[in-house]
Amino acid sequence: MTDLKLLTISGSLRKGSYNRKLLAEAVRAFGQAEVIEADLNLPLYDGDLEDAEGIPESVQTLVDQIKAADAVVISSPEYNKGISGVLKNALDWISRVPGSAFKNKPTVVMSANAGRTGGETGQYMVIHCLVPHQAEMLPGPTLCVATAGDEFDENDRLLNERYLKVLNTRMTALRDRVS
Numbered sequence: 001m002t003d004l005k006l007l008t009i010s011g012s013l014r015k016g017s018y019n020r021k022l023l024a025e026a027v028r029a030f031g032q033a034e035v036i037e038a039d040l041n042l043p044l045y046d047g048d049l050e051d052a053e054g055i056p057e058s059v060q061t062l063v064d065q066i067k068a069a070d071a072v073v074i075s076s077p078e079y080n081k082g083i084s085g086v087l088k089n090a091l092d093w094i095s096r097v098p099g100s101a102f103k104n105k106p107t108v109v110m111s112a113n114a115g116r117t118g119g120e121t122g123q124y125m126v127i128h129c130l131v132p133h134q135a136e137m138l139p140g141p142t143l144c145v146a147t148a149g150d151e152f153d154e155n156d157r158l159l160n161e162r163y164l165k166v167l168n169t170r171m172t173a174l175r176d177r178v179s
Contacts, residue, residue: 004033007069011076011087018112018148019075029171045092059093066101070178078122102133110143118144
């Protein structure tokens with residue numbers, strides 16, 4: 001199947017973030033697919049805003065992208081031992097749209113961080129926050145790219161063979177799940 005749709009979600013808004021670089025590597029490892037990059041530059045969740053204006057168009061677009069995707073890959077940094085604010089905000093908004101966009105959606109979570117644990121605590125928190133969304137979390141080895149500033153070359157390619165092996169294992173499993 002060559003017409004697979006893969007949605008990538010970065011928990012960092014920064015264009016040059018380590019997690020965007022890791023997602024680019026994940027896309028290469030996944031293989032041929034239509035790749036959609038989610039935009040988490042959403043308004044802060046506010047019940048009063050929702051009551052007054054409904055679901056923002058940008059949130060509905062994200063929900064539609066999740067629903068249309070065959071698989072989702074999320075890569076997010078750890079901020080202060082937790083999930084990034086933009087990713088948590090997106091998950092909060094997504095939960096307000098009827099239809100459970102992530103329900104049974106094959107999903108892989110990974111992280112890249114400047115610290116020595118590679119965002120492990122934040123990654124577990126992302127997985128925990130996906131539980132009420134009923135995403136189908138693919139089991140497998142955890143991918144936490146530590147000291148990420150040293151792990152990508154000048155072309156933003158991942159250097160560490162151990163990380164690449166885990167990444168390839170995860171993306172092969174994801175592709176096999178949706179093919």
